[in-house]
Amino acid sequence: MVMIARRDVFQAIADPTRRTILSLLLAQAMTPNALAEHFNSSRQAVSKHVSVLADCGLVRQEQSGREIYYHLNTQKMKEIDAWLEPFRKLWEGRFGQLDTLLDKLKKQ
Amino acid sequence: MINTLETKITRDPSGKKLIVTREFNAPLEKVWRAWTESSLLDEWWAPRPYKTETKSMDFKTGGRWLYVMVSPQGEQHFCKVSFKSIEPQKSFTAVDSFCDENGNDSGIAPSMHWYTRFQTAGDGTLVTVEVSFDSAADLEKIVEMGFQQGFTMAHGNLDELLAKY
Numbered sequence: 563m564v565m566i567a568r569r570d571v572f573q574a575i576a577d578p579t580r581r582t583i584l585s586l587l588l589a590q591a592m593t594p595n596a597l598a599e600h601f602n603s604s605r606q607a608v609s610k611h612v613s614v615l616a617d618c619g620l621v622r623q624e625q626s627g628r629e630i631y632y633h634l635n636t637q638k639m640k641e642i643d644a645w646l647e648p649f650r651k652l653w654e655g656r657f658g659q660l661d662t663l664l665d666k667l668k669k670q
Numbered sequence: 671m672i673n674t675l676e677t678k679i680t681r682d683p684s685g686k687k688l689i690v691t692r693e694f695n696a697p698l699e700k701v702w703r704a705w706t707e708s709s710l711l712d713e714w715w716a717p718r719p720y721k722t723e724t725k726s727m728d729f730k731t732g733g734r735w736l737y738v739m740v741s742p743q744g745e746q747h748f749c750k751v752s753f754k755s756i757e758p759q760k761s762f763t764a765v766d767s768f769c770d771e772n773g774n775d776s777g778i779a780p781s782m783h784w785y786t787r788f789q790t791a792g793d794g795t796l797v798t799v800e801v802s803f804d805s806a807a808d809l810e811k812i813v814e815m816g817f818q819q820g821f822t823m824a825h826g827n828l829d830e831l832l833a834k835y
Contacts, residue, residue, distance in 0.1 A: 578810060585806040589684070646679055649688070649813055652717045654677045657692050659714035661675070663704055664696035 574618045580611050587634040686809055687802040694795050698788050701795040702759050708735060731756055736773050761787040780808035
């Protein structure tokens with residue numbers, strides 16, 4: 563079950579436009595128009611990407627007065643931090659080697 | 671021995687910056703040396719199974735470290751770190767980019783701006799690395815490449831494991 567949920571998130575973020583949408587919403591909630599202004603593609607194309615993100619729970623819509631705002635689901639963002647995992651592994655591997663080296667230096 | 675040293679990575683809300691923090695069980699002066707002397711960097715900088723080979727090192731403001739990352743198959747990737755400012759035993763800033771064997775930018779990956787700080791923490795040393803990019807898109811590109819590198823590393827480790835049997 564967990565695997566399936568995860569894959570959804572990974573599929574959602576596999577697309578560069580969707581990753582940009584997430585980065586923008588990370589800074590602030592945005593209306594569909596404000597969001598679309600950041601892209602060359604049509605508003606429809608952008609909202610299609612947003613609905614993929616909404617489907618896997620990364621983005622939710624909220625009505626505020628006459629406007630709809632897209633919000634980032636911060637809880638779900640923890641899951642998306644999985645996209646930094648390989649990056650973390652790279653650093654952890656590197657730092658593990660540094661630990662070994664520092665042990666050697668301390669004995670000198 | 672239980673390893674309690676945790677590598678923390680957080681993203682800056684701008685989407686253009688990653689902040690990596692890690693404590694090391696060694697005095698600051700030794701950690702500083704490991705980050706700034708090429709013979710020591712060669713021992714740990716490259717993620718396995720890659721190896722680092724220094725071509726030249728001039729650790730001073732305006733100087734650079736030119737090195738090669740060598741894959742187990744002998745594939746070479748030239749990289750350089752250009753030092754912008756240095757506060758001995760405290761911090762340095764630098765730009766890290768891929769280049770050719772003469773140190774000319776190859777542009778195959780976005781440049782990374784480093785701000786590396788060293789602070790004494792108890793008996794150890796806390797290192798904070800701020801890696802920033804020109805744009806959020808650049809950060810994403812690097813993370814994407816990280817995915818690939820992650821896979822390469824996993825394969826390398828598998829090769830190593832298989833070689834034992």
